[in-house]
Amino acid sequence: MNAAPVASAPGDPRLLGRDVRRIAFDADRIRARVGELGRTITEAYPDGDLLVLGLLKGSFVFLADLVREIRRPLHVDFLVAASYGDAMISSGNVRMVYDPETELEGKHILLVEDIVDSGRTLNTLVGLLKQRAPRSLEICTLLHKRIAGALAHPVRFVGFDAPHEFLVGYGLDHAENFRHLPYVASLKQVPTD
Numbered sequence: 001m002n003a004a005p006v007a008s009a010p011g012d013p014r015l016l017g018r019d020v021r022r023i024a025f026d027a028d029r030i031r032a033r034v035g036e037l038g039r040t041i042t043e044a045y046p047d048g049d050l051l052v053l054g055l056l057k058g059s060f061v062f063l064a065d066l067v068r069e070i071r072r073p074l075h076v077d078f079l080v081a082a083s084y085g086d087a088m089i090s091s092g093n094v095r096m097v098y099d100p101e102t103e104l105e106g107k108h109i110l111l112v113e114d115i116v117d118s119g120r121t122l123n124t125l126v127g128l129l130k131q132r133a134p135r136s137l138e139i140c141t142l143l144h145k146r147i148a149g150a151l152a153h154p155v156r157f158v159g160f161d162a163p164h165e166f167l168v169g170y171g172l173d174h175a176e177n178f179r180h181l182p183y184v185a186s187l188k189q190v191p192t193d
């Protein structure tokens, strides 16, 4: 794949005056990969009820694009999980702040994440979701930093291996900013708050 064009990012009015260090994945590349993931996921579920379960907030852009590339019946629901403490370093204390109303028992659940970093969020959620007796549970993440230790559950569908930088855009935030960037980028000023 060609190097992402950085030229469009400086001066992007969405950036709060901050500069992009580089665009890690531009909109075209994301679109192409999400299309591939949609086809793979369509083929992976020949039968049964499919519930695409988005982990808010970070997955909202990715999920919206992904479900439009899945060519089979499905339902969509969301849950919110948040780590306590510092926004940059996810602590192990993951709390689920919303339980999906949808019945999970007997369904194929596809949990959609924005990024897997330490893996702690997923490890906790997988344990909680398995208690609901789904027919199957798979994880789809846009980005995977590949630094997580032992994951309680394999991540079956991965968009991209992510660089070990703090990334924003396409749903990913820093302090709730930058979610609406149509690309994934790292920032020049590494946020420390």
Ligand code: IMP
Residues within 6 Å of the ligand: 058, 090, 113, 114, 115, 116, 117, 118, 119, 120, 121, 122, 165, 166, 167, 168, 172, 173, 174
């Ligand atoms: P984990 O529990 O360490 O795997 O962290 C996963 C969560 O931390 C993600 O769902 C994101 O909300 C957040 N996160 C981890 N790395 C980044 C990043 O580079 N940019 C933005 N958010 C991140």
Ligand code: MG
Residues within 6 Å of the ligand: 058, 173
């Ligand atoms: Mg976040």
